Amino acid sequence: MSPEELEQIAEDQRAANDQYSHHANVCVAAGCMSCQSQSVKDSIDKEIVRRGWARKCQSKGTGCMGLCSEGPLVSTGTGTLYQQVTPSDASEILDALDTEPAGRLICRPDVPFFQRQKKIVLENSGIVDPERIEDYVGSAGYGALIRVLTEMTPSEVVQEVVKSGLRGRGGAGYPTGLKWSTVSKAVGTPKYVICNADEGDPGAFMDRSVLESDPHRVLEGMLIAAYAVGASEGFIYVRAEYPLAIKRLRTAIRQAERLGLVGASICGTRFSFRVDLRLGAGALVCGEETALIASVEGKRGTPRPRPPYPAQEGLFGAPTLINKVETFANIQPIIRNGGDWYAKIGTEKSKGTKVFALAGRVMNTGLVEVPMGITLREIVFDIGGGIPDGRAFKAVQTGGPSGGCLPAEYLDMPVDYESLAKAGSIMGSGGMIVMDETSCMVDVAKYFMDFCMTESCGKCVPCRVGTYQMNGLLGKITERTAGPEDVAMLEELCDLLKHTSLCGLGQSAPNPVVSTLRYFADEYKSHIIEKRCPAGVCGSHASEEAL
Amino acid sequence: MITDFSKPTPPSLDKRWRLVDATMRRLGNHSRGLIEALHTVQETFGYLDEGALRYVAISLRVPLSRAYGVATFYHFFTLKPAGEHTCVVCMGTACYIKGAPQLLSAVQRDLDIKPGETTSDNKVSLLTARCLGSCGLARAVVYDNEVAGKVATKDLRERLVKWTGHVS
Numbered sequence: 040m041s042p043e044e045l046e047q048i049a050e051d052q053r054a055a056n057d058q059y060s061h062h063a064n065v066c067v068a069a070g071c072m073s074c075q076s077q078s079v080k081d082s083i084d085k086e087i088v089r090r091g092w093a094r095k096c097q098s099k100g101t102g103c104m105g106l107c108s109e110g111p112l113v114s115t116g117t118g119t120l121y122q123q124v125t126p127s128d129a130s131e132i133l134d135a136l137d138t139e140p141a142g143r144l145i146c147r148p149d150v151p152f153f154q155r156q157k158k159i160v161l162e163n164s165g166i167v168d169p170e171r172i173e174d175y176v177g178s179a180g181y182g183a184l185i186r187v188l189t190e191m192t193p194s195e196v197v198q199e200v201v202k203s204g205l206r207g208r209g210g211a212g213y214p215t216g217l218k219w220s221t222v223s224k225a226v227g228t229p230k231y232v233i234c235n236a237d238e239g240d241p242g243a244f245m246d247r248s249v250l251e252s253d254p255h256r257v258l259e260g261m262l263i264a265a266y267a268v269g270a271s272e273g274f275i276y277v278r279a280e281y282p283l284a285i286k287r288l289r290t291a292i293r294q295a296e297r298l299g300l301v302g303a304s305i306c307g308t309r310f311s312f313r314v315d316l317r318l319g320a321g322a323l324v325c326g327e328e329t330a331l332i333a334s335v336e337g338k339r340g341t342p343r344p345r346p347p348y349p350a351q352e353g354l355f356g357a358p359t360l361i362n363k364v365e366t367f368a369n370i371q372p373i374i375r376n377g378g379d380w381y382a383k384i385g386t387e388k389s390k391g392t393k394v395f396a397l398a399g400r401v402m403n404t405g406l407v408e409v410p411m412g413i414t415l416r417e418i419v420f421d422i423g424g425g426i427p428d429g430r431a432f433k434a435v436q437t438g439g440p441s442g443g444c445l446p447a448e449y450l451d452m453p454v455d456y457e458s459l460a461k462a463g464s465i466m467g468s469g470g471m472i473v474m475d476e477t478s479c480m481v482d483v484a485k486y487f488m489d490f491c492m493t494e495s496c497g498k499c500v501p502c503r504v505g506t507y508q509m510n511g512l513l514g515k516i517t518e519r520t521a522g523p524e525d526v527a528m529l530e531e532l533c534d535l536l537k538h539t540s541l542c543g544l545g546q547s548a549p550n551p552v553v554s555t556l557r558y559f560a561d562e563y564k565s566h567i568i569e570k571r572c573p574a575g576v577c578g579s580h581a582s583e584e585a586l
Numbered sequence: 587m588i589t590d591f592s593k594p595t596p597p598s599l600d601k602r603w604r605l606v607d608a609t610m611r612r613l614g615n616h617s618r619g620l621i622e623a624l625h626t627v628q629e630t631f632g633y634l635d636e637g638a639l640r641y642v643a644i645s646l647r648v649p650l651s652r653a654y655g656v657a658t659f660y661h662f663f664t665l666k667p668a669g670e671h672t673c674v675v676c677m678g679t680a681c682y683i684k685g686a687p688q689l690l691s692a693v694q695r696d697l698d699i700k701p702g703e704t705t706s707d708n709k710v711s712l713l714t715a716r717c718l719g720s721c722g723l724a725r726a727v728v729y730d731n732e733v734a735g736k737v738a739t740k741d742l743r744e745r746l747v748k749w750t751g752h753v754s
Contacts, residue, residue: 070722073733107722242679244719279625279662281719318625320660321716337620338652339659355618398680398721405722439679470721472679486682490716496659 040299042185052177059097061136062116067100068251076111082126102252104165107405122146151421160368164252172294175255183374196267202378204390208365210467212456221350222268225358230270233361236277239323240439243470245394246364250284254291260367265312273314323494341498342542385411389455399472416450430475438467440487441547443554463554479576480559485513487551502545505536517577519570594644597637617648669704669711671749674728678717681724
């Protein structure tokens with residue numbers, strides 16, 4: 040495939056899109072799919088055929104439009120968005136294409152949920168068909184790859200990423216440019232690129248959505264990374280629990296191979312890159328890079344001490360670059376618009392945008408992309424629409440089992456890596472769970488500890504035994520049989536795990552406990568001294584089980 | 587210690603073993619293909635039994651202990667066959683906050699089984715998931731590979747009655 044041929048495909052695709060005067064895009068990502076969006080699409084297709092509109096109206100399945108709680112979503116070319124569409128609404132929607140939008144189903148696009156967002160990673164979501172490479176190429180897809188291959192040297196690509204200030208979207212926020220530069224300087228062949236799509240954090244679904252909505256974007260990011268660091272082979276490590284994402288990735292790889300964008304001598308250059316999928320099998324610890332490498336090698340996913348870092352000795356002992364799905368998805372726009380453009384978005388130390396999976400006790404649940412530096416209040420109350428049923432906000436949890444719970448005092452804090460870490464939470468992969476007064480914070484801390492206990496790989500003692508003991512102590516507190524000495528022990532264990540565990544899972548496992556002890560100490564006190572649960576949660580599960 | 591490196595014979599004459607062979611061959615019959623091979627076995631047969639683990643281990647020349655270790659390390663693999671229907675209750679954070687524990691205890695009570703078990707008449711297997719990634723639609727449940735969102739206890743009970751054919 041030469042650059043000219045690719046440009047021809049893009050033009051043909053744009054011309055094909057332009058010949059339709061009307062469009063109906065139906066979300067076919069997993070969220071809407073579980074509300075039967077496929078039958079909505081089938082019904083629209085049937086209605087188009089029945090009306091003889093095949094040359095006039097184009098219907099296509101697209102990626103996630105964000106507002107998952109109101110699915111299935113259908114958008115028209117003119118900017119109208121319909122919510123909670125059923126198959127029987129097809130005729131009404133098509134009727135309304137020529138006239139006023141059908142008011143009954145309308146979801147207003149001028150609400151803060153859409154207005155406050157800034158879409159970079161998700162710019163194609165809801166617009167391109169994730170199962171057709173031509174559609175992606177038609178919206179400037181693979182243009183950045185061609186540019187990189189024909190106009191830039193690998194070190195210029197690394198420089199561009201350094202300039203952008205992009206930081207890894209995996210949680211710790213390690214500068215991506217620096218990582219790329221380390222791998223590119225590492226000695227040894229072959230080198231590998233791994234895309235970490237093992238989204239184990241419960242309550243996070245950004246990666247799933249990006250992979251289902253725009254798989255080619257991730258693939259293009261990986262290809263550019265491979266060129267920059269000099270890798271010839273790559274793996275996408277994706278959770279087996281995401282069958283739709285796996286299917287779309289397989290399709291995307293096959294299509295890219297067919298066009299010669301993946302494989303040997305890509306676009307007639309000397310650059311070759313093969314990519315394959317590896318399925319995860321349900322282990323949170325495999326999000327840790329050395330454990331992930333072990334899993335790709337076909338072993339148990341247990342981490343190992345670092346250094347050596349994967350950049351020097353990774354997969355099969357070779358230099359390996361590992362980035363998250365969202366990090367790779369940011370690469371194409373950085374190359375397209377330049378690193379300086381990207382560096383203008385966000386805060387001084389945290390550049391660009393971040394995708395959050397907003398869920399829990401909040402009106403609008405779904406996927407949102409916001410510029411770094413936005414406040415938590417804007418996310419929860421403006422974009423999220425606040426707490427339903429008139430209840431009071433209690434906490435927002437970020438970073439999953441490695442993160443913390445932040446109380447109302449922190450609502451006006453800007454969302455960036457440093458601020459979140461200072462407040463005792465982490466950016467994490469992007470799960471953001473809102474809790475109201477019906478949640479007991481001790482119960483939430485126990486929930487996460489139980490999670491870490493089950494997910495501990497068992498290799499190092501502090502994590503294996505520590506999480507078990509902490510879970511037991513939290514159990515005693517929720518059962519209201521604990522004394523003050525148990526809290527002292529809990530605090531001691533928090534410190535121990537943080538400083539002596541082998542990998543990030545154990546080191547950050549105490550975070551939910553530390554943050555709830557810090558901000559919700561009165562709730563612990565109620566359980567221990569007054570022997571009651573203020574939210575009325577603790578004990579209610581048990582009593583229901585006993586019935 | 588496995589000393590015979592000739593190609594082992596599959597545990598049964600079932601033609602589906604060819605699918606497993608194909609996966610192993612694609613990855614060069616190398617030990618690094620262990621997880622992928624086990625995925626194929628589970629996808630094809632529904633679970634991993636001793637015969638399957640032995641066959642994969644010998645084919646890829648890894649000790650049986652390593653195959654068993656990998657199969658038990660990852661939650662996704664199961665060593666027991668599932669019932670006629672499966673019901674997976676998501677216990678991710680969003681679902682938990684919205685009351686997944688109550689949902690789960692209702693099923694446990696109705697079916698009188700714990701997560702990971704199958705009813706004695708082999709009708710329904712109850713499982714929990716760490717997170718399905720359908721957090722926007724919490725509480726999520728998977729009925730036989732079909733994800734349902736915003737599930738109320740009543741919906742779940744109705745489905746169980748349909749499957750088991752009786753009210754418990």
